[in-house]
Amino acid sequence: MNDSQRRVVSHTGAALLLTFAMSVCAGPAGAAASANAAGNTGTPAGKIKVGIAYGIGGRGDQALNDSAAAGLDRAVRKLRLGPSQELEASVSDSDADLENLLRKLARSGHNPVIAVGFYYDLAVLKVAEEYPRTTFAIVDDESPRRANISNLVFAENEAAFLAGAAAALKSDTRHIGFLGGVKVPLIQRYQAGFQAGARAVDHDIQIDARYITMPPDFSGFNSPDQGRSKARALFDKGADVVFHAAERSGQGVFAAAKAAGGMAIGCDFDQARSADARVKDVILTSAVKKADVAVYDFLKRFLRKEARHGVTVYGLKAGAVGYATTGGRVNDIKATLDAFARKIAKGEIRVPTKVS
Numbered sequence: 004m005n006d007s008q009r010r011v012v013s014h015t016g017a018a019l020l021l022t023f024a025m026s027v028c029a030g031p032a033g034a035a036a037s038a039n040a041a042g043n044t045g046t047p048a049g050k051i052k053v054g055i056a057y058g059i060g061g062r063g064d065q066a067l068n069d070s071a072a073a074g075l076d077r078a079v080r081k082l083r084l085g086p087s088q089e090l091e092a093s094v095s096d097s098d099a100d101l102e103n104l105l106r107k108l109a110r111s112g113h114n115p116v117i118a119v120g121f122y123y124d125l126a127v128l129k130v131a132e133e134y135p136r137t138t139f140a141i142v143d144d145e146s147p148r149r150a151n152i153s154n155l156v157f158a159e160n161e162a163a164f165l166a167g168a169a170a171a172l173k174s175d176t177r178h179i180g181f182l183g184g185v186k187v188p189l190i191q192r193y194q195a196g197f198q199a200g201a202r203a204v205d206h207d208i209q210i211d212a213r214y215i216t217m218p219p220d221f222s223g224f225n226s227p228d229q230g231r232s233k234a235r236a237l238f239d240k241g242a243d244v245v246f247h248a249a250e251r252s253g254q255g256v257f258a259a260a261k262a263a264g265g266m267a268i269g270c271d272f273d274q275a276r277s278a279d280a281r282v283k284d285v286i287l288t289s290a291v292k293k294a295d296v297a298v299y300d301f302l303k304r305f306l307r308k309e310a311r312h313g314v315t316v317y318g319l320k321a322g323a324v325g326y327a328t329t330g331g332r333v334n335d336i337k338a339t340l341d342a343f344a345r346k347i348a349k350g351e352i353r354v355p356t357k358v359s
Contacts, residue, residue: 046114048306053079053087054113056104058120059225060251061091065278066271067250067294071119071142074298081299082306088113092122094222101126109134115305117142117298121189122221127152138310140301142294143189145314153311155297158318159189160196160354161347162290163246165326165340166268167200169288170244171208172336173266178209180237182230182256184223184249186214193248193270193290195355203343203352211237212358215252223252230255238263244287246270257282266332275329289327296323319348 055075057068068091078084088111090104101123108116109130114137118127121144128147131139140153147154170179181197183190194212201208213233215223223229230252237245238259245260246268247253253270260267261282269275269289278286297317304310317323326333326340333340346352 048083049085051306052085052113053302054105054108054111054116055087055089056101056108056116056118056123057089057091058122058250059092059094059221062089064251065269065274066253067143067292068119069277070272070292070294071117071298074295074302075117077295078299078302082303084302084306092120094225098125098129102129105130105139106133109137114138115140115302115310117301119143119294121146121187138305140298140310142297148313150312152313153301154314155294155301156314156316157292157294157297157324158316158354159290159292159324160192160199160356161319161344162292162324162326163193163196163248164200164203164347164352164354165343166246166288166290167197167202168204168340168343169200169326169333169336170197170246170268171201171204172339173287173333174205174208174244176241176243177205177207178211178241178243180234180240180242180245181210181212182234182237182245182247182249183212183214184216184230184247184252185221186217190214190248191358192356193246195358197246197290198358199355200343204339209241211240211242213237215249224250226252227255227258231259234259234267235263238265244268246290248290254278254282257285260285269327273327273329275327283330286330286332288333289329291325291327293317293323293325296321319344 062072117140119142124144124146127139127141131149131152138151142155145154145156181194198210215229215233230249234245234256244266247256248270257267266287267285268287271292274289275283275286
């Protein structure tokens, strides 16, 4: 994706660490800013048109986009909002292309406009400046800051901690793997949480980590074939459980697990519900990031004229991250995982955001 090198550099580790140190266990009430964003000034619910621009893979990615779509669907149904319009990014999109997606939504009267994915950071900032009366939200990125931008971010490291604990508890070989789509700070937070959770169970467990691509190549999020080959290498080295944070490429991880007789852990969405029927039986659990909770909360606040600008962190305390139990494969370790979750939510366990 063009301009991605500059984008990734802008996500400094110091800023990320500061935000999470201040509010990693905070729910919606722990927003960094409380002033209302520009936006709904009394429009009836049925007249509110929501525009949403999905990230790479779009609706149907079995990951973050699908979760955000579920939040939109719930809001349209329960809050009786007006018709929505959905667009999606492609791997080859430049920042100018992403701007045009958002601009198309704002120009056609959609308010609010929601962008799903950190690669929209510069585009949201630019278009929000052009349309100051429109409220924008970006899911999964805290960097673009304006009075009409709401940043909806997650403590994904907390969910990954539970995934790591599950992997360690279920591994027969004491050897597990992590596969990231693209090596950016957001995905490294998954790796950090996963490693911490596994080592909380078994301090000496072997953990191999790989990434499909490096920025500015973002194809690692949308390449099941590459996901399969990279995951196969992890299984070949001896890992018997592999956790992916690779969006659509994770479909290849499940295929590799099936072929290797191993297990896989999904990401962002309860993937045992959405994955191909042929591979569902290898999905141990999923580290769930409930973008639906954040999107629905944002739209409810917008409708009530309470939309916040700035960062809102959704974590275990808010019920916005966690692990999936579909398939019953973690039933025997659920008590242990729930105990870890309670300690994290209470602040008794502080989950790292950086890989050690």
